[in-house]
Amino acid sequence: MRKYLLLFGLCVASSLLSIFIYSQFVRSNKVVWADDGGETRYTALVDKLFNSRASGSFNSASPTNFIDAAAIATPAVVNIRALLETDGGLFSGGSLTGSSGSGVILTPDGYLVTNHHVVDRSTDIKVTMSDKREYKARIIGSDASTDIALLKIDEVGLPFVVFGNSDSIRVGEWVLAVGNPFNLESTVTAGIVSAKGRNINILGGGASIESFIQTDAAVNPGNSGGALINTVGELIGVNTAIITESGSYEGYSFAVPSNLVQKVIRDLREFGVVQRAFLGVSIQDLDAETAKELNLPNAEGALINRIASGGAAADAKLEIGDVIISINGSKVRSTSELQEYVGRFRPGESLNLEYWHNGKKTLNRILLKDSNNSTGIARVRGDELEPELGIALRDLSKEERRKLRIQGSIVVSVRRGSVVYETNMQPGFIISSVNGNRITTAAEAIEAIQNVYNSLSLDGYYEGEPDLYSYRFKKKG
Secondary structure (H helix, E strand, O other): OHHHHHHHHHHHHHHHHHHHHHHHHHOOOEEEEEOOOOOEEEEEHHHHHHHOOOOOEEOOOOOOOOHHHHHHHHHHEEEEEEEEEEOOOOOOOOEEEEEEEEEEEOOOOOEEEEOHHHHOOEEEEEEEOOOOOEEEEEEEEEEOOOOEEEEEEOOOOOOOOOEOOOOOOOOOOEEEEEEOHHHOOOEEEEEEEEEEEEOOOOOOOOOOOOOEEEEOOOOOOOOOOOEEEOOOOOEEEEEEEEOOOOOOOOOOEEEEEHHHHHHHHHHHHHHOOOOOOEOOEEEEEOOHHHHHHOOOOOOOOEEEEEEOOOOHHHHOOOOOOOEEEEEOOEEOOOHHHHHHHHHOOOOOOEEEEEEEEOOEEEEEEEEOEOOOOOOOOOOOOOOOOHHHHOEEEEEOOHHHHHHHOOOOEEEEEEOOOOOOHHHOOOOOOEEEEEOOEEOOOHHHHHHHHHOOOOEEEEEEEOOOOOOOEEEEEEOOO
């Protein structure tokens, strides 16, 4: 009997010793636990697994708490429903289609930002708040080159988010995407910054700026125009696109950086058009072989392969083969970063440019110009006629006026299926008169066309062709 009692005692002691040793090992693995009274305390993982209480809530074991950031951003992110009018041409009627996306309220009096592609050519825009309130919105301005649009609703006292500094975010940092994917209301997803300065060639056009923040936060159809925020609830990007083969999220989402968004919406609010500055160069990314040929320490920077006559770079005596490595002290690692940094400035503003020139670092201060080599403020966008007629215009540059010896406004695009498209007008047509009245600028052409009630006659020339072309058509309605 004594033998069995001794054996039983040894078993009990061994069990107690095992429990003691186990508890010492797992005590360092801790999670946050909050009870109903809001008092936070730490508990061992063994307590969570075996002694969980229904009255408590188990907070995320992530290194960052997302709750406060989500609470700040969610009321300020809205659902946007836009009706788009499609043109069926001369022999068939148009139709209305719907577009759905998200938007972010920026001010308590109703200014909000979204993507250009969400509201492009919209005839009616409805904004729905997270608390179900609905408003009609109007477009203050829209910019295809950055895919950013500024809207306004008539209300005060609205929840809003403040801008953060997108330059300060780092790869690996936690971020939240807030939007309305698949028309689900106020959805929040978390991820990290995967890369910065990404160019995915989605916007198109020679003047487009693609320097996206790449994240792995889940972004799906309907998230476009929604908020990318940091963990303190600041807006550091506007969600814009995903790379996918299935049509849904596959781990790669992209947002326009907030520092660029701020500049674009400031211009749209003040002028109705983005004041876009240019260096007056063509650039390309460096590779290791080219960097070696130029005796550079690394392949970071933007290589100049062409310089426009009369542009900002030409005035500053930059040369083909120079490699731009910083702007105002911020490093430039790629062409997309350079385009983003320059895109934050207006024509007439100056910046400090650091670059490699003949193997030596050079610092130069450059006065920026617009696409027409002017330092003035533009008063028209050029796409004011696009919704009705399907054309976009711009001024002739000084070089074009000198070479062609003509004054007018050049057609830069003609939308397929539009009323102008049916006339067979081609991009590159230079409008010299509207209904017999001479025009010299895009602003004059747009104003003259808008003031015509019905029948239009656009006369002008194509480069290299001496004949006068005339296009006659009727405006809608």
